[in-house]
Amino acid sequence: MKFKFKFNPNKKRYREDLVQGPIYDTYENYDESKPSIDYAVLPEREKETAPILETRGVGIDFGGLTAVDEFTITVGPTEIAGIIGPNGAGKTTIFNLLTKVYQPTRGTFFFDGQDTRGLNTTKMSELGVARTFQNIRLFDKLTVEENVKAAMHREINYGLLSGLIHGPKYRRQEKEAHEKALQLLSIFDMQDMANYRAGSLPYGAQRRLEIVRALATEPKLLLLDEPAAGMNPSETAELMNNIRKIRDTFRIAIILIEHDMSLVMNVCEDIAVLNFGRVIAKGTPKEIQSNPAVIEAYLGKKKEAK
Amino acid sequence: MKKITSKGLSPYRKNEIISYGIAILGFAVISVLRSLGMVSSSLQGQLVPICAYVIMAVSLNLVVGISGELSLGHAGFMSVGAYTGIVVSGIMGTMGAADPVRFFAAVIAGALAAGVAGFLIGIPVLRLRGDYLAIVTLAFGEIIKNIMNIVYAGIDENGFHISTKSDYGLSAEGRMLLNGPMGATQVDRISTFFYGFILVMVTLFVVQNILNSRQGRAIMACRDNRIASESIGLNVMKNKLMAFTVSSALAGMGGVLFGLNYSTLLPIKFNFNTSILILVFVVLGGLGNIWGSMIAAIVLTVLPEALRQFADYRMLVYAVVLIVVMIATYNPAIRSRVSAFAEKYLRRKKPDAAPAEGGAD
Numbered sequence: 001m002k003f004k005f006k007f008n009p010n011k012k013r014y015r016e017d018l019v020q021g022p023i024y025d026t027y028e029n030y031d032e033s034k035p036s037i038d039y040a041v042l043p044e045r046e047k048e049t050a051p052i053l054e055t056r057g058v059g060i061d062f063g064g065l066t067a068v069d070e071f072t073i074t075v076g077p078t079e080i081a082g083i084i085g086p087n088g089a090g091k092t093t094i095f096n097l098l099t100k101v102y103q104p105t106r107g108t109f110f111f112d113g114q115d116t117r118g119l120n121t122t123k124m125s126e127l128g129v130a131r132t133f134q135n136i137r138l139f140d141k142l143t144v145e146e147n148v149k150a151a152m153h154r155e156i157n158y159g160l161l162s163g164l165i166h167g168p169k170y171r172r173q174e175k176e177a178h179e180k181a182l183q184l185l186s187i188f189d190m191q192d193m194a195n196y197r198a199g200s201l202p203y204g205a206q207r208r209l210e211i212v213r214a215l216a217t218e219p220k221l222l223l224l225d226e227p228a229a230g231m232n233p234s235e236t237a238e239l240m241n242n243i244r245k246i247r248d249t250f251r252i253a254i255i256l257i258e259h260d261m262s263l264v265m266n267v268c269e270d271i272a273v274l275n276f277g278r279v280i281a282k283g284t285p286k287e288i289q290s291n292p293a294v295i296e297a298y299l300g301k302k303k304e305a306k
Numbered sequence: 307m308k309k310i311t312s313k314g315l316s317p318y319r320k321n322e323i324i325s326y327g328i329a330i331l332g333f334a335v336i337s338v339l340r341s342l343g344m345v346s347s348s349l350q351g352q353l354v355p356i357c358a359y360v361i362m363a364v365s366l367n368l369v370v371g372i373s374g375e376l377s378l379g380h381a382g383f384m385s386v387g388a389y390t391g392i393v394v395s396g397i398m399g400t401m402g403a404a405d406p407v408r409f410f411a412a413v414i415a416g417a418l419a420a421g422v423a424g425f426l427i428g429i430p431v432l433r434l435r436g437d438y439l440a441i442v443t444l445a446f447g448e449i450i451k452n453i454m455n456i457v458y459a460g461i462d463e464n465g466f467h468i469s470t471k472s473d474y475g476l477s478a479e480g481r482m483l484l485n486g487p488m489g490a491t492q493v494d495r496i497s498t499f500f501y502g503f504i505l506v507m508v509t510l511f512v513v514q515n516i517l518n519s520r521q522g523r524a525i526m527a528c529r530d531n532r533i534a535s536e537s538i539g540l541n542v543m544k545n546k547l548m549a550f551t552v553s554s555a556l557a558g559m560g561g562v563l564f565g566l567n568y569s570t571l572l573p574i575k576f577n578f579n580t581s582i583l584i585l586v587f588v589v590l591g592g593l594g595n596i597w598g599s600m601i602a603a604i605v606l607t608v609l610p611e612a613l614r615q616f617a618d619y620r621m622l623v624y625a626v627v628l629i630v631v632m633i634a635t636y637n638p639a640i641r642s643r644v645s646a647f648a649e650k651y652l653r654r655k656k657p658d659a660a661p662a663e664g665g666a667d
Contacts, residue, residue, distance in 0.1 A: 099537055125539030137534035139527045141594070149520075150527040151538040156520045160548065163519030164512055170519065217538050 043269045046076025050113060052221055052253045057107035058097055059277075067093045068277045071107070075221070080247055080254045082268030084261075084288075086297060090277040091257045092134055095223050098255075099131050100124045112220060126154075128220035132210040132227060134257075140199030144190065144209055147198050148181040151216035155180075184212050187249075188242060204235050211242075215250065222246070224256040228263050236260055240267050265289065273297065322514045325597035329360075329510060332604070333503040348611055354567040356607045357502025361509045361560030363587035363599035365553045368513050370585065371594035372522070373549035374529030375432070376440040379447025380557055380584050385454050385576035386423045387416035387558025388565030392490045393459055395566055396483040400461055405496045413505065413562045420558020421551050423450070428550040432543060447581050454573040459484040489572035490565065497567040505563055506600075509556050513596060516552065525549045590631060 042051070051074045059069040068090040075081050083091050096102045098109065100121050108117050111127055119127070130151075139147050149156065156177050158169045185191045188208040193201065198209060207227060214222055227243070228236045240263055247254055258264045264271060265285040273281040273288060275297040281288060288294055336353065339345050362384060369377045391412035398408040427446050434442055459468040462480025472486060485491050516522045527535040528542045535542060565571050587606060591598030609627065613620045634640055 101533070101537075121536040122539050122541055125537060131537055133534065133537075137531045137537075139530035139534065141530055142523065142526055146523050146526075150523040150535070150540070153520060153524060153538075153540060158520060160521055163521045164515050166515055166519070173520075213534075213538065 042074065042076045043079055046079055049077055051075055052077040052079075053098070053109065053111055053255075055098075055107070055109035058094075058104045058109055059106035060093060060097060060102055061105045066277055068097065069106075070278060071097075072279070073272050073282070075253050075255060077220070077253055078247060078251050080243065080256070080267055080269050082264045082271040082285075083255060083257050083274060084259070084264055084271060085274030089274040091274055092225055093277075094274075095131055095225055095255075095257065098124075098221075098223060099129055125217055125219075128218070129223065130214035130217045130219035130221070131223035132207070132214055132225055134225040134229070136203075136206045136210060138198040138206055138209060138213070140197065142198055143195050144185065144198055144201065145178070145181050145194040147209060147213050148184055148216045149177050151213045152177050152180065154217070181216070184216055187215075187246065188212060203230055207231070208239075208242075211246070215246065220252055222252055222254045224254060224258075226257055226259065228258055228260045233262075236263055239263070243267050318514070318518045321596060322510075322518070325510055325514065325600060326507070328597055328600055329503065329506050333499075336499065348614075349608070352607060352611060353499040354497045354502050355564060356604055357499065357506050358560045358564035358567070359584070359587065359603040359607050360506050360600050361563065362557055362584045363591065363603040364506075364509050364513055364596055365556035365560065366584050367588045367591070367594065367596060367599045368516070368549050368553040368556070370588050371592070371599075372513075372517065372529065373525050373546055373553075375546060375550075376436070376585075377443040377550070377553075378440050378578070378581050378585065379427075379443035379445075379450070380553075381576040381578070381580035382447035382450035383420040383424055383554040383557040384561035384564065384580070385450055385573060386554075387420040387561030388571060388576070389454055389457070389484060389490060389561075390419040390558070391416035391562030392493050392565050392571065393483050395494065395496065396481065397461055397466060399494055400481060405494075406501075408494075409496050409501055409562075409566065412566065413559055416558040416562035416565075417555040418558075420561065421555030424554020424557075425547065425551045428547045428554075432546045432550060444578065444581070447576075448578065451573050451576050454484075454489075454576070455487050457484050458482075458486050487573065489570060489575075491570050493566060493569050493571065495567060495569055497563050502563055505559055509559065510596065512552065512556060516549075517596075521545070521548060586628070590628070590635070592635070 053073075053075040055071055055073050058071040060067050071094060073081070083094060085091055093102065097104050100116065100119055100123070108115060110116065111124070111129065114127065116124065116127075139150060142150065156173045158167075158173055161167075162170045182191045182194060185194060188205075188211070190205060190208060190212070193205065198206065201209065207229075211222075211224065211227065224243070228239055231239060243254060243256070244267060246252070256264070256268070265288075268285060270282065270284050271288045272279050273291070273294045280293045280297055281291045283291065336345065340350075362380060366377065366380045369375055369380075394415040395408045395412040398411055403411070427443075431439060431442050431446065456470045457468065458470065458472055458474050459466070460474070460476040460480050460482045461467070462477040464475075464477065467474050467476055467480075468484075476482060482491055516525075524535070524540050524545045525548070527538075527540055528545050532542055561576075583606075584603075587603040588599050590606070591600070591602035606628075610620065610624055613623050616623050
């Protein structure tokens with residue numbers, strides 16, 4: 001019996017039939033003259049610039065369960081956006097889709113003008129998407145500084161031989177990386193902890209370290225998954241300032257998932273509300289607060305008065 | 307821009323100093339004792355195997371402790387190195403090269419051959435994780451051993467012969483190097499303790515320098531959290547393959563040292579038991595702890611010989627010692643005692659950010 005290997009050069013890496021973007025199915029059809037997504041909310045300063053992220057009818061099914069459906073948002077290049085919603089609404093799934101931990105079943109999204117179909121997690125990181133995790137995922141046994149330096153592997157690019165013999169290139173790049181890592185850590189005033197093991201840090205510091213590690217990859221879009229979880233009000237207030245500070249110094253877009261409403265309403269420029277995997281409302285914090293659909297999703301339906 | 311500096315000594319720097327210290331101190335003490343004629347002949351004969359096992363343990367630690375993948379086929383790479391080394395040394399011997407030249411040429415060839423074997427085996431094997439990886443590496447270790455079982459090689463005036471058949475046309479004056487299941491025969495014993503010490507230092511240098519480099523950080527990041535390392539753009543497979551290849555090459559080096567220490571070497575020597583023995587060194591010394599592996603390899607190689615006086619109960623005592631050491635080193639009560647003691651007398655500064663351990667006054 002002979003085993004025959006079939007190779008079809010025309011076959012694409014992704015299944016075209018699965019991708020049915022409801023608005024534009026390919027980027028070539030994208031008409032710049034039309035407003036890309038009519039109900040996108042962008043801060044005033046971003047109206048003229050191309051968005052960093054544009055999702056088009058992204059959806060994913062797990063078996064029979066539709067976890068996310070028709071997810072369409074636009075995020076400006078220096079916008080701070082928020083995704084809120086009750087538990088199980090699909091918020092973290094969206095982050096997993098944006099970092100390609102999952103491939104979307106339907107739709108696609110464009111990052112920095114590039115179609116992301118067929119890309120994997122590593123490639124998304126290369127393009128400039130960085131994230132933190134809801135349940136902290138640090139490199140526990142590495143030191144704080146190494147956690148940051150591990151993420152800087154694109155700048156530190158000496159080869160294996162240089163790493164083996166610790167040659168001049170190694171010394172120069174390690175020195176630069178060391179200084180840069182400490183600079184990044186100093187955003188959160190953590191430079192004194194540089195030589196402690198990441199696993200031994202207190203909870204709040206671990207959360208901050210995750211953000212620093214994400215920033216070390218030099219992202220264009222930072223995804224923060226419940227950054228204020230388990231923080232007390234004063235820590236949350238500090239985090240709020242730091243999120244703004246990060247946006248202002250690095251000039252990047254930030255999307256955050258958060259249950260802490262004071263943080264979301266204060267820091268986010270616009271918010272998408274998710275329920276059962278669908279966006280039920282989009283708008284500025286003010287609009288969201290008075291939106292009846294949002295109130296219903298959070299508090300339940302009002303009984304009809306007799 | 308203000309200059310920001312960090313406090314304290316990097317933990318790796320400390321471990322590096324300890325492990326180089328153990329190697330140099332061990333070599334110095336043994337050398338002095340030998341010159342005074344105070345080393346027993348049984349220990350004398352064990353010096354090179356000890357060095358070889360230290361190399362094996364440190365290199366396996368790169369895979370098991372640092373890369374976090376359980377590999378049970380390390381003896382296979384050792385045998386690749388050993389037999390390549392024996393063949394190269396044999397060929398160079400007939401050409402009349404000096405011993406140090408022969409030895410180090412054999413070391414380089416053995417390391418390269420084992421590295422290539424590790425790379426080729428690593429490509430399919432490292433796609434697996436956990437128990438599955440352990441089982442497949444075990445199988446590959448056995449396969450390598452069985453291949454060595456059927457390889458015949460020799461050198462005569464017509465040049466070098468290699469075959470899987472026992473009659474491969476070696477002339478009567480020819481010199482047999484590998485004799486199938488009978489293993490290597492008529493090996494010139496050119497390994498010395500000094501060469502062993504040099505190779506141990508090379509192994510320590512390679513492993514510890516990798517640890518403290520971009521590659522080492524990436525390997526350890528992939529071990530600590532696969533999902534997070536992918537999210538920051540690390541290629542998990544590539545990093546694990548690199549650790550596996552380097553580890554195999556070092557194991558090949560250890561194999562050459564080991565192989566050139568005996569006049570005959572059977573392929574059966576590199577079976578599953580040897581792989582497990584090396585794994586025991588690594589586990590007992592502490593995963594990821596380089597100097598721990600060194601001490602474990604030294605103690606557990608010397609111990610069975612030192613226990614000869616117990617005659618039939620030798621392996622029983624060995625097992626009891628293993629269990630006691632295992633319990634003692636991983637016992638939190640004993641560990642906290644030791645660290646409290648160290649804190650009190652060595653005045654080590656504890657990180658104030660770290661949660662305080664109980665019992666400190």
